[in-house]
Amino acid sequence: MDLEKPAREGPEARVDLRKSATEPAEWNERNGRNGRTVPAVRREPDAPEGCLVVAIRIPVRIVVLLLVVPVRMVWDALVVAGRFLNDVLFRPLGRALLWLGRALFVWPFVGLWRYVVVPVAKALGWLGYVLVVVPAVWCHRYVLTPVGHAIAWVARGVGAGLGWVYSSVLTPVGHAVMWVLKGLGAVLAAIGIGLYTALAWLVRYLLVVPAVWLYTWVLAPVGRAIVWCGKGLVWLVRTIVTGIGIVLHWITRILLVLPALALWRWVLVPVGRVLAVVGREVWDALGHAWRVAGYVSLAVGRFLGTLFRWIFVEPVRWVYRSVLTPVGHVVRDAVLRPAAEAARGVGRATRQALASAGESVRQARADVRRMLFGEPRQPRPVDRREPSDREARTLGSSTTALTKD
Known part of the structure; x- marks a missing residue:
């Protein structure tokens, strides 16, 4: 895209050439400590532009700038308003709607699934296991398995009987039948071979030999003559079509192609080049005007801010x-803190009064229980093997078994 931009003339071109000539020197000064240098490379100027481009550029840029500045300012104002609405309204509203959607749709279904569907499914599974699986296993183990064993035993007996019948009765009968069929097959084969030989001799001398003679001496010469006539007719048609095509080609070339080529070369191409120059300049002007309008809009926004x-x-x-x-x-300091201290004092007094009232109620309830049911039974001491606290073994006294008098 940079190679297709038109070259700039006047002071802008001189500034670009001066900048391109000074850039390597500045780079050498910045990086001279490391011993790396870059030779100065002078950029070749682009091809000069025509007077039409120079005459179109400035008016187009002025008009486009006047049209684009209001659009850019309105655009920047809309962007700022959209960001403000997004931060202040849309994002909190979206979070509130998301929470409301969870509260109305997700959490009820989760609770229904967790506290209704899953327990009911477990209960149904246990019920199905008790009512279906256990009876089915019992039926298979104690009913179907013995019945199947009995059926298998009966089937083995029947199979043994059928095997004896096959080997002792059916096999000799089958061998006899096969011997008879082989004899009949040999007789029928001899008769068929004789009939086939006779029919083949009749077909050869009654059909094949006359057909070969008819193809060789009648059909082949007639076919060759027809093919030669067809080739001549095709050549004649091809010659006629070729002549007509050449005539139509030249007529089309002279009446349509050459005028269209002249129109393209001498009218449409120059007009297209002019329109391309105008369009490129308008596009570049739009880019420059948009950037300039951005700076103007930024300055106006800062001023308003x-x-x-x-x-x-x-x-x-x-x-x-x-x-x-x-x-x-x-x-x-004058109102809230004293009020808070007073409220805390009232709260402490209230808690103490409530604690005293609760203690009084507990004592009264204990007295009433004691008057109605008497004193509670005291636990009896358990006779332990170890001595009691008063008779515990010590090292510094004479109460042990060895030092006791």
Whole structure:
């Protein structure tokens, strides 16, 4: 894309050439410590532009800039408004809708699945196991298996009987039948061979020999004559079609192709080049105007932001810092903290009163239980093998078994 841009003339071209000539030197100065140098390379200027391009460029850029600046400012205002709405309205609204959707749709179904469907499914599975699987296993083990064994034993007996019948009765009968059939087959084969030989001799001398003679002396010469006539007819038709095609070709070339070529070469191509130059300049002008409009829109936005800051934000900040903060501190120290201390004192007194009332209620309930049911039974001491606390073994006393008097 950079190679297709038109070359700039005047001071811009001189600045570009000067910049391209000084860039290697600056790079050598920055990187001279490492001993690396780059030879100065002079960039060749692009091809000169025509007067039409130079005459079109400035007016087109001025008109496009005047048209694009309002569009760019409106676009930047819409972008800022969209970001503000997204941060302030759409994102919290989306989160609220997401939470509401979870509360209305996801959590009820999760609770239904966890506390209704899964227990019911487990109960149904246990019921099916008890009512279906266990009876089926019992039936297979104690009913179907003995019946199947009995049926298999009967089937083995029947199979043994059928095998004896096959080997002792059916096999000799089958051998006899096969011997008879082989004899009949030999007789029928001899008769068939004789009939085939006679029919083959009749077909050869009654059909094949006359057909070969008819093909050789009648059909082949007639076919060759027909093929020669067809080739001549095809050659004649091809010659006629070729002549007509040549005539139509020259007529089409003279009446259509040459005028269309002249129209393309001398009218459409120059007009297309002009339109291409105009379109390229309009596109470049749109790019420059969009960038310039961006700077203008940025400056206007900063000005409006600064104006809004000094008109609204700074006074509000000054009021907050100079008026509301001291008033809030005074209210906090003079009103809120004493009120909080008083509320905490009232709470402590209330808790103590409630604790005393609860203790009194417990004592009264214990007294009533004691009057109605008497004193509770005390646990009896258990006779342990170890001595009691008073008679425990010690090393520094004479109560042990060895030192006891």
